[in-house]
Amino acid sequence: MTKQPKLEHSEFAGEFEDDGVTVLVDIYRPADTNGDWTLEVISQTEVVTSWEETFATDKDAWEEFLATAERDGIKSFLEEDDGQSVH
Template sequence: MTNDDPEIEVSPLSGMVTHDGVTVDVQIYRIAGSGDGWFLDVVSTDGASTVWDDPFPTDEAAHAEFNRALKEEGILAIIAGDQPTVH
């Protein structure tokens, strides 16, 4: 039996962030060994997930985009589950 699931590399910039009393899990990851870029996924404590459509060239760029969205849009806009969010 073989395991066809790719190995995932998680950025050290990933982690829990609390802003305005709301906590989210910022997940920055890529397929290990690939040059496909880093993905950004923000998950609320109730399991709602916002994933950016396009990968970032570096994990630092993904983290910077999260910080930009946090500052400009706010944490509630990032995790809004009842309306589509496209980044």
């Protein structure tokens, strides 16, 4: 049995609601490190959108999420190809 690494979650992580749609924004990195932050968005139907690149700060990740939601619309996170979408 492999041990899952402990994660540190950003203060920016949490539920985000817009246009009647709620998603979970997860911004995290390995605990006790100064590593880069990972950004994922999970819809209510469990469609996971992951970014391939990581971010130097959690604020950079948050701003990327906001820019994507503004540009593509919050409903873009509901689109399901194979259950996971990558940015």
